[in-house]
Amino acid sequence: MxxxxxxxxxxxxxxxxxxxxxxxxxxxxxxxxxxxxxxxxxxxxxxxxxxxxxxxxxxxxxxxxxxxxxxxxxxxxxxxxxxxxxxxxxxxxxxxxxxxxxxxxxxxxxxxxxxxxxxxxxxxxxxxxxxxxxxxxxxxxxxxxxxxxxxxxxxxxxxxxxxxxxxxxxxxxxxxxxxxxxxxxxxxxxCGWKPIGTTKTITKSKGNIVYTIDNKPALDMIIKYLGVDYNFDSGKEIVTQIGAYYPLQLERENVAPVMRTAMLANREDRSLICAGNVPQGAKVKFSLPPDFxxxxxxxxxxxxxxxxxxxxxxxxxxxxxxxxxxxxxxxxxxxxxxxxxxxxxxxxxxxxxxxxxxxxxxxxxxxxxxxxxxxxxxx
Incomplete structure (x- = not known):
């Protein structure tokens, strides 16, 4: 061939x-x-x-x-x-x-x-x-x-x-x-991504939409936990690079974590719309920005x-x-x-x-x- x-x-x-x-x-x-x-x-x-x-x-x-x-x-x-x-x-x-x-x-x-x-x-x-x-x-x-x-x-x-x-x-x-x-x-x-911080729980989600993490609005959790500063006044749903820099790692027993990226954020209900399903009850960690x-x-x-x-x-x-x-x-x-x-x-x-x-x-x-x-x- x-x-x-x-x-x-x-x-x-x-x-x-x-x-x-x-x-x-x-x-x-x-x-x-x-x-x-x-x-x-x-x-x-x-x-x-x-x-x-x-x-x-x-x-x-x-x-x-x-x-x-x-x-x-x-x-x-x-x-x-x-x-x-x-x-x-x-x-x-x-x-x-x-x-x-x-x-x-x-x-x-x-x-x-x-x-x-x-x-x-x-x-x-x-x-x-x-x-x-x-x-x-x-x-x-x-x-x-x-x-x-x-x-x-x-x-x-x-x-x-x-x-x-x-x-x-x-x-x-x-x-x-x-x-x-x-x-x-x-x-x-x-992927090579490294986890950061403590394990957290997806406390409310539906399909690929994450509403709360540890019973706090998902978007607010990321902003506060990671110190991200972003202007959300431009529209109801906004494209965000938060997920690109700080993707979620879904933890599983005895196998590598699977990554989930937030593609959109909703400023009304403070949810994250991910590029893949995130089960309610899943254990997750945030990720460090990549390097060599x-x-x-x-x-x-x-x-x-x-x-x-x-x-x-x-x-x-x-x-x-x-x-x-x-x-x-x-x-x-x-x-x-x-x-x-x-x-x-x-x-x-x-x-x-x-x-x-x-x-x-x-x-x-x-x-x-x-x-x-x-x-x-x-x-």
Whole structure:
């Protein structure tokens, strides 16, 4: 399996790049397409479809390619993988629930391959992250491999999209099902965040909305506890970077904590709207702003993945939370480039609104503020 990456800032230029890179020696069958929501995915999909290339696509809140961070661009990984080794499935939440769609994808995977793995991207389904993982697991089995990310929309919060060929939706669930008897699929979900302070309790929540922590309004708790100063007079619901800098760590026994980022704050009821469900009664800690130690932890866990499971890779796909970009700042490029250097293979990725993957000590689940890296290698 060969993989090649290309990028451009206009539809015209990316079409030129597609035509330039395809040759008698390289005839791709699959395209991983990540792009700004301002770009016309339909034109790109049509061009690729006419060349018999399957499209696995999502809009982003920033893209990266081979260690470089881009904004407002189009990045594509083209792979010449045998079409019999993968299957693409697109379903949309509507008549059927997200859980039911995810279960159907799991069932299709199990029927298609003896040992399937799932790469997934989803649209505006922030409250459905756990349902996606649970649905695929229900359909395919508890030991299934699931990695991916929720699409972004350049932080406009207007509705990210997933797309393939002539289908797209901001409520879509797109899966790339891979035959692991033919293609090795290994990955890691890692964040490097350090907890701070004492354990606290989510005393009132519903879905992804946290109302009180230790019986105090969630927003006020963060402001007072962390000494954050913010002007909330601009509107009822405001985008806040509080969650990017001070995400919650949901504590669990004997496994790594799972991160939850506050994407919005409501100044009326002082609640936090998180990028994933936060169960009432959950035990949480706040997190310290990141430094080089966080990056070192991510690189260390990627090296462990390489040493223990996958020495070489033909291609790398990375899903990293937009909150990491907001909080890491210029350090983000250091993390991405160092991750690619672990395998020194072609890589594409994007900044997400949530991530799917397995931590070193956990199970496959839905994350925030986390880096999920997937390595592919033909057997």
């Amino acid at each position: 060969k993989a090649k990456t290309i990028k451009a800032y206009s539809i015209k230029d990316i079409i030129k790049e597609i035509n330039r890179i395809i040759s008698n020696d390289f005839k791709p069958t699959l395209a991983i397409v990540f792009l700004s929501i301002t770009k016309d995915w339909k034109v790109i999909s049509d061009v690729l479809d006419k060349k018999d290339i399957v499209v696995f696509g999502a809009t982003t809140s920033g893209e990266f390619i081979d260690g470089d961070i881009e904004e407002g661009s189009i990045v594509i990984m083209l792979l010449d993988i045998n079409p019999e080794y993968f299957k693409s499935v697109f379903l949309e939440t509507g008549t059927e629930t997200t859980f039911e769609n995810a279960k159907q994808i799991g069932l299709i995977g199990k029927e298609t391959f003896k040992n399937p793995a799932f790469l997934i991207v989803s649209g505006w389904l922030t409250e459905e992250g756990e349902n996606i993982v649970e649905g695929i697991t229900e359909g395919s089995g508890k030991d299934v491999t699931i990695f991916g990310g929720m699409a972004g929309d350049d932080l406009s919060l207007s509705g990210p999209m997933v797309f393939t060929k002539d289908k797209s939706s901001d409520k879509g669930l797109l899966a790339l099902i891979i035959d692991t008897d033919k293609i090795e699929v290994n990955g890691i979900a890692t 130690d966080a990056i070192e932890t991510v690189i260390e866990e990627c090296n462990e993945l390489k040493d223990e499971h996958q020495q070489e890779a033909d291609a790398l796909i990375m899903f990293s939370c937009i909150s990491r970009h907001l909080s890491f700042g210029i350090l983000m490029s250091e993390e991405i480039s160092q991750v690619q250097n672990v395998w020194n293979a072609p890589m594409v990725g994007f900044f997400t609104y949530g991530e799917f993957g397995k931590s070193k000590t956990g199970k496959h689940e839905f994350h925030n503020n986390t880096c999920c890296l997937v390595a592919l290698k033909e057997k």
